Amino acid sequence: MPRGGLSEALISPLLDWYDGAGRDLPWRAQPTPYRVWVSEIMLQQTRVEAVRAYFERWMEALPTIEALSEADEAVCLKLWEGLGYYSRVRSLHKAAKIVCAQYGGALPADYEALLGLPGIGDYTAGAIASIAFGLPQPAVDGNVLRVAARLTADETPITDLKYKKLIARRLSDLIPHDRPGDFNQALMELGATVCLPNGAPACGVCPLRHLCAALEDGTASLLPKRAPKKPRRIEERTVLLVRAGALVGLSQRPETGLLAGLWELPALAGHLTPSEVRQALAARGWQVDNLFSLRPAKHIFTHVEWHMTGYYVELSGRPEELQFVTPAALRANYALPSAFRPFLSVIEEEI
Ligand code: SF4
Numbered sequence: 001m002p003r004g005g006l007s008e009a010l011i012s013p014l015l016d017w018y019d020g021a022g023r024d025l026p027w028r029a030q031p032t033p034y035r036v037w038v039s040e041i042m043l044q045q046t047r048v049e050a051v052r053a054y055f056e057r058w059m060e061a062l063p064t065i066e067a068l069s070e071a072d073e074a075v076c077l078k079l080w081e082g083l084g085y086y087s088r089v090r091s092l093h094k095a096a097k098i099v100c101a102q103y104g105g106a107l108p109a110d111y112e113a114l115l116g117l118p119g120i121g122d123y124t125a126g127a128i129a130s131i132a133f134g135l136p137q138p139a140v141d142g143n144v145l146r147v148a149a150r151l152t153a154d155e156t157p158i159t160d161l162k163y164k165k166l167i168a169r170r171l172s173d174l175i176p177h178d179r180p181g182d183f184n185q186a187l188m189e190l191g192a193t194v195c196l197p198n199g200a201p202a203c204g205v206c207p208l209r210h211l212c213a214a215l216e217d218g219t220a221s222l223l224p225k226r227a228p229k230k231p232r233r234i235e236e237r238t239v240l241l242v243r244a245g246a247l248v249g250l251s252q253r254p255e256t257g258l259l260a261g262l263w264e265l266p267a268l269a270g271h272l273t274p275s276e277v278r279q280a281l282a283a284r285g286w287q288v289d290n291l292f293s294l295r296p297a298k299h300i301f302t303h304v305e306w307h308m309t310g311y312y313v314e315l316s317g318r319p320e321e322l323q324f325v326t327p328a329a330l331r332a333n334y335a336l337p338s339a340f341r342p343f344l345s346v347i348e349e350e351i
Contacts, residue, residue, distance in 0.1 A: 005151040005211025006170055015179060017207035018186030023048070023193070026055055031181070033107040033132035034065050040127045041088050041119060048192065054083055066105045068096040077262065077335035084338065086262055091119025109133040122168070131181035138171035139184040140164055143191025149224035150195060153213035158224040232305045238268040238277060239310045241294065241343050242322060248330055248347070249315075249322035258301060265340045266322060271309045281313070284321075290314040294346060299339035310343045 022028070025048065027039035038058060042051045058079050062068045068076070073093055080089040095117040099107055107128065108114060114125040126139035138144075145158040148167045156163045175183050190208070195201045199221040203209050214220040242249030242265070251266040253259050268280055274291055281288050294310030318324050325334065327350035336344070 005208055005213060006148055008174060010208050010211055011176055013207040014186045015182060018182060018189060022189055026052060031131050033128060036128050036132040037107060040124045041092050042083060044088060045085055046083055065096050065099050068093060069100040078333060081335040082338050086259060088119060094118045111135060111137050127184060130184045134180060136175045136177045136180045138168050138175055140168045141188055143188045146197060146224050147187055147191045147195045150214040150220050151208060151212050153217050153219060155225050157227040159227040232303055234305050234307055236271045237306055237308045238270060238272040239308045239343055240266045241312045242266060243314050244318045244324055247324040248327060249324050251322055258304065259337050263334045263336055265343060277311055286319050287316045288313055289316050294343050297342035306339055312346060
């Protein structure tokens with residue numbers, strides 16, 4: 001059983017600190033269920049500073065769950081472009097349709113019912129339930145796990161699901177029923193701004209330092225522990241910026257797997273030389289007028305790394321398997337994953 005400061009003694013110093021030091025974030029201003037939901041989905045795997053502008057733009061374009069449910073998926077993807085992890089926005093869209101069909105357009109004020117919606121797991125259900133509905137449910141994210149591991153000097157890897165469940169249970173017992181949302185946000189905020197990751201906690205300004213077992217032991221910067229990560233798979237690709245006159249050729253990814261269903265720059269497997277590219281395209285019946293190399297690029301996903309060679313390819317004719325669009329339409333209507341951005345820089349002035 002972990003020792004140290006995961007006890008009732010932390011509630012009041014934590015909330016007092018949060019009242020003074022909590023950041024002024026757009027979704028905190030009016031924590032409606034929809035705003036909390038969208039912000040929490042955007043914040044998964046993404047930094048607060050990156051999310052701000054996306055959140056504001058999203059709320060302006062799709063201010064209600066009903067507006068989201070009626071929007072085209074392409075519009076949602078475009079608003080999400082650059083945030084990554086696109087399955088999040090697809091689930092959000094799907095869930096909005098369900099909320100309109102089953103709950104009259106309002107998120108249910110019920111933890112279990114929230115868990116039944118696409119894209120909403122324990123953490124997000126806890127965040128919405130506590131912040132938007134004032135229900136005493138914990139919301140355990142990576143920040144909270146790090147704070148908990150340090151407060152209790154616990155060396156169990158925080159990547160262990162059992163550890164996460166244990167912390168959720170302990171927080172369920174602790175969470176103050178008069179301010180559950182603030183309590184959850186305060187713990188996350190402490191992790192995000194004071195009890196920082198990568199061995200750099202700012203213990204000198206921490207409101208919980210008098211309770212912290214890791215600080216007492218001198219192990220704060222060594223915690224939390226994590227299970228070793230599996231190395232990422234490396235995929236070599238040859239990415240083609242295909243032009244037919246002023247138009248740009250796009251292809252669509254398969255409906256399942258990485259970046260499912262999204263538009264992309266067409267690609268060939270492996271790192272191909274110019275003559276290999278010409279050969280491969282000739283075999284498809286594409287007529288290459290001109291071809292030159294682009295600067296190579298790398299993109300890191302959670303489990304895969306793309307190591308990409310790039311070519312600018314001018315074609316005569318437009319192969320049917322590609323969708324040709326103007327640079328302006330590409331900018332306005334197509335959500336292209338950020339992995340392809342380095343190759344678009346050569347036509348930056350056009351888009
Ligand atoms: Fe984290 Fe340091 Fe505060 Fe402990 S004292 S909770 S390690 S910032």
